[in-house]
Amino acid sequence: MGRIKPVVPQFVENQKSPMRASQFYIKTTREAPVDAETISHQYLARASFIQQIAAGIFSIMPLGQRSLEKIRKIIREEMNDAGGLEVTMPVVQPRSIWQESGRADTYIPPLAQFLDRREREMVLAPTHEETVSMMGRYGITSYRDMPLILYQIQTKFRDETRSRGGLLRVREFEMKDAYSFDVDDEGLDASYEAMAQAYHNIFSRCGLNAVMVEADSGSIGGKDSAEFVLLADSGEDTILICNSGDCEYAANLEKAEFIKNHNPSEEFDEVEKFATPGIKTIETLAEAEGVLTSKTAKAVFYTIGDKVYVVVIRGDYEVNETKVRNMMGGSEPRLSSPEEVAAAGFPAGSASAVGVPSEFVIADDSAIENVNLLAGANEDGYHLRNVNYGRDWNADHVGDIASAVEGHKCSRCTDGHLKQNRGIEVGHIFKLRNIYSDAMNVKFNDANGNLQSVLMGCYGIGTGRLLAAAVEANHDDRGMTLPRSIAPFEVVIVAVNMHNNEDVRDLAEALAEQLENAGIDTLLDDRDEAPGAKFADADLIGMPVRVVVSPRSIQNGGVEVKHRLTDPKDSTIHTADQALAVIQAALES
């Protein structure tokens, strides 16, 4: 009967222990869940970074947690450098503050709501303008209190009708959201620029080549707005970028402008009505007449508020609903149902603006600047030739409401054309100006003693989406190739056969400690797995530098060092004494 000795943990100052894979929670799989379609979803799931709980709702597992924590750290550093102050605001909020801002019933997607036990109406916050306005209102009384930038890294919930793409579009997600408070437009511009620069820094440090593109400000409202976009086919954003070398114009589809070409000028011809049985689309109409679709005017019915409008655009362009919304004062347009069209007294089929009161007509300038167009006769089975704006129809609402597509002429330079790309929106910055400060009464006294509205900006980055985007941008057929800055570990030491070989064990453990004490995030893979399994895991997870300690490597003189991006066969052998310097150099490369 031996005596049980009490184990007293020893605290050793400045001595760090490397993480051992046997003590960690790495559960990779060979096969991705069948519903994982995007690369990032597949690899993040296979490498046990994330676990799906419900549609658009994920848990973050230990490996993913490490990467996200590194992303958060980078964001915090850049936000703090830009003058931001970190705060935390509640996810659960009383619905009343959303009524105060006027968004309780207008936010899209609709707010997720519930009643607490006292039957008080609560919402799950999809964003935090209301609470940050309250925080500003609490203490901002003077122009001397600004500029002020507050930010948080906090969970949001948006009840999207459809989530997709793993972490790319989810319902519950973590976001860094920052809010600026300034006394005037110059101050707001400065805060906006500071955030834009911070965003460039953040994405660059996370291994993303994100482009800043002009954007519509969307349902948040406001004035200037820009998205930061990673160009990737799996993205759901459409981006138009000028292909001219000197021109830097880039905008998303909602915002993009372009130069419209004009048909050759002609004199007005007489309107002719003619039968077009069975012709329902612009394409078949143009084909039947033997003309280009640019010689047609198409008409679409949109319901805005409680009114039905005829929206007219040249046949070769598409209506951009966001532009329509902005032209019509911000109310969201939606395509009218056949019932609504009929109820409004418009004929369904072969529609046009001819004969429609101009107050119910919205026109793209392409439809009024070209002449002798084919249009519907407002009678099923008939169309009209030579329809002209001003003579045959009129519109009270005229402007650019056309969507840009690939090949359109750039509006900012002389020779460029727009190139269309898919992209993942990883950040968005807005100038809100006084929208929320007016609604939520965030005011200050200026130097002259006059009460003024604070000018606000808001700036968001989805952390989980950033991780997924980083994987989309950094992977190969073996797995993720995350940059050192956001990989869960910087170095993995694969100890081959260490449980039967003291030399391997001693060298691997000593090296791991040496690396850890040098400030390098090290994982010692001490699992009793076949070497091939450990190599495959290291590749899948994307360990930036892999070090092999094995009987063979020792026989060859030390340890093997390999960069994740190089071929598995391209490792180099180094003595134990050289190892630290070689690994540090590999991490820097």
Add this chain to the structure above:
RNA sequence: CGGGGAGUGGCGCAGUGGAAGCGCGCCUGCUUUGGGAGCAGGAGGUCGCGGGUUCGACCCCCGCCUCCCCGACCA
């Protein structure tokens, strides 16, 4: 919200109106140890939920739930 598809061990899948299976993973032992090892023996499933038909339902019928994909679209 509309259309399509799918729910069977942790993951990927097969399956038949009559005793729930395979691969991977997991556990034990032995043998192995440089690209997801071998042998032997094991553990693990209310077949999404509820109803119905039937002597008998994972299977057929009805309802519901969940998840995925496509569309949110031009008369």
